[in-house]
Amino acid sequence: MNLAVIGCGYVGLVTGACLAEAGHDVICTDVDTERIARLQSGIVPIYELHLDKILESARKSGKISYTANAGDAIRASDAIFICVGTPPKENGDADLSAIDHVARQIALEARSSKLVIEKSTVPARTGLELRHALSAYSRNSGLTFRVVSNPEFLREGTAVEDFFHPDRIVVGVEDESSADQMREIYRPILERNFRRPVHQDTCPVTSKALLLVTTINSAELIKHASNSFLALKISYANVIADLCEKIGADVEEVTHAMGLDPRIGGQFLRAGLGFGGFCFPKDLQAFVHLAGTVGVDFDILKAAERVNKQRIDHFLAKVHQALWVVKGKRVAILGLAFKASTDDVRFSPALEVARRMLAEGADVHATDPEAIARAKAIMPEVTYHHDPYQAVRDAEAVLICTEWEEFRQLDWERVGQLMARRLVIDGRNLCSPALMRELDFEYFSFGREAVRGGRVGVGVGQ
Numbered sequence: 001m002n003l004a005v006i007g008c009g010y011v012g013l014v015t016g017a018c019l020a021e022a023g024h025d026v027i028c029t030d031v032d033t034e035r036i037a038r039l040q041s042g043i044v045p046i047y048e049l050h051l052d053k054i055l056e057s058a059r060k061s062g063k064i065s066y067t068a069n070a071g072d073a074i075r076a077s078d079a080i081f082i083c084v085g086t087p088p089k090e091n092g093d094a095d096l097s098a099i100d101h102v103a104r105q106i107a108l109e110a111r112s113s114k115l116v117i118e119k120s121t122v123p124a125r126t127g128l129e130l131r132h133a134l135s136a137y138s139r140n141s142g143l144t145f146r147v148v149s150n151p152e153f154l155r156e157g158t159a160v161e162d163f164f165h166p167d168r169i170v171v172g173v174e175d176e177s178s179a180d181q182m183r184e185i186y187r188p189i190l191e192r193n194f195r196r197p198v199h200q201d202t203c204p205v206t207s208k209a210l211l212l213v214t215t216i217n218s219a220e221l222i223k224h225a226s227n228s229f230l231a232l233k234i235s236y237a238n239v240i241a242d243l244c245e246k247i248g249a250d251v252e253e254v255t256h257a258m259g260l261d262p263r264i265g266g267q268f269l270r271a272g273l274g275f276g277g278f279c280f281p282k283d284l285q286a287f288v289h290l291a292g293t294v295g296v297d298f299d300i301l302k303a304a305e306r307v308n309k310q311r312i313d314h315f316l317a318k319v320h321q322a323l324w325v326v327k328g329k330r331v332a333i334l335g336l337a338f339k340a341s342t343d344d345v346r347f348s349p350a351l352e353v354a355r356r357m358l359a360e361g362a363d364v365h366a367t368d369p370e371a372i373a374r375a376k377a378i379m380p381e382v383t384y385h386h387d388p389y390q391a392v393r394d395a396e397a398v399l400i401c402t403e404w405e406e407f408r409q410l411d412w413e414r415v416g417q418l419m420a421r422r423l424v425i426d427g428r429n430l431c432s433p434a435l436m437r438e439l440d441f442e443y444f445s446f447g448r449e450a451v452r453g454g455r456v457g458v459g460v461g462q
């Protein structure tokens with residue numbers, strides 16, 4: 001099938017690349033003409049595991065192409081995936097201006113009927129507004145625009161794997177023929193009948209994906225309800241961590257045992273600096289806002305958001321208690337991305353920590369395996385190092401802000417030798433307190449024993 005993808009960010013590029021590898025002809029477009037030019041010359045503008053490989057494979061097979069002319073992409077396709085950003089407004093609501101802009105373009109540029117697939121995360125009822133907008137903007141009454149909500153559940157860092165091996169594919173439709181067309185688009189994924197340069201031999205053994213057909217409103221709600229629930233789980237684990245610190249229990253022991261119960265599950269029960277990124281914070285806010293507009297008070301989510309905001313304060317309280325005066329001290333921040341395996345720094349707790357350290361007059365040095373360029377564009381005042389050992393040199397404290405495996409694997413004895421003082425404040429519970437004690441670090445994390453000068457202490461923040 002001929003598909004268009006509008007918006008070549010994380011979701012758009014993964015969608016385009018994977019559907020091209022699934023055998024469709026995909027044409028991608030974006031308002032960012034520089035991004036399109038880079039993609040045309042084979043440069044992948046974001047870091048996402050395997051994405052470069054499958055984009056290259058799709059380019060070689062002629063299955064994917066890029067154009068800065070949205071009209072060309074719209075006219076060349078039967079179905080159009082809208083993958084533009086939906087950032088938060090001041091009041092928490094989602095800013096849907098890019099969706100509206102795309103709707104106008106589709107309505108004006110189309111010369112034949114289209115299936116318009118909303119993949120961007122949007123509040124419930126957006127699909128119905130989109131359908132209305134498409135017919136209102138159209139100058140040709142002979143064309144029909146059928147709208148589908150197809151929320152995306154991929155996770156940055158494992159986005160390609162997630163797209164090829166989804167737990168479920170949700171399609172919210174208004175008629176059976178839209179559902180059939182979506183089934184056709186996803187058939188290679190549902191049947192695992194795609195070329196897979198990602199895996200050496202065969203795909204990993206996981207259960208096959210389900211395609212769930214729902215109403216448009218339900219599909220939109222499923223996405224917000226899922227992300228908000230995961231955010232809630234993270235905040236829950238964080239409150240448990242605070243409780244563990246107060247009463248002397250170990251949050252890892254508690255959440256591990258909780259997670260073994262299949263009704264709970266172990267994922268997203270990690271205590272730490274809390275959630276960031278382009279999805280959870282804004283989706284939570286948009287869901288609370290949506291509920292408010294229809295008179296439903298989503299107090300439980302407001303609490304999750306409040307807990308999350310307090311994580312940075314809790315972390316900085318630990319830093320203050322350990323370092324005493326921050327002004328003029330050299331601190332090393334390990335991690336800038338909002339989570340490991342991505343270069344995405346949008347709403348990253350690590351950047352908020354860096355910003356607050358700079359505001360207090362610290363000499364901030366930072367490192368990240370992938371996110372330095374993006375962080376530097378936002379925060380040039382920080383001194384960046386590609387080599388983590390250079391970042392920690394002469395530091396009076398190391399602050400771990402992103403859970404990159406590379407940081408866990410550091411030669412921590414060498415880190416200690418390079419630092420001015422052996423002090424680590426771990427915002428991701430990445431290191432083992434036992435190892436830190438053995439290496440004579442002062443070590444503080446969330447909801448676990450504090451290590452002071454190689455001895456078990458009472459814990460910072462208690």
Ligand SMILES: NC(=O)c1ccc[n+]([C@@H]2O[C@H](COP(=O)([O-])OP(=O)(O)OC[C@H]3O[C@@H](n4cnc5c(N)ncnc54)[C@H](O)[C@@H]3O)[C@@H](O)[C@H]2O)c1
Pocket residue numbers: 006007008009010011012029030031032035083084085086098099101102119120121122152153154155156278279
């Ligand atoms: N990033 C994720 O992990 C993820 C996961 C699931 C869903 N989502 C949702 O998918 C959507 C896109 O997220 P993203 O992370 O890919 O964002 P992104 O910012 O990386 O990409 C959005 C792209 O859309 C382009 N764009 C904006 N307005 C446009 C327009 N009018 N016409 C053409 N292109 C336009 C931008 O230039 C940008 O390249 C959001 O609604 C997000 O909530 C994101």
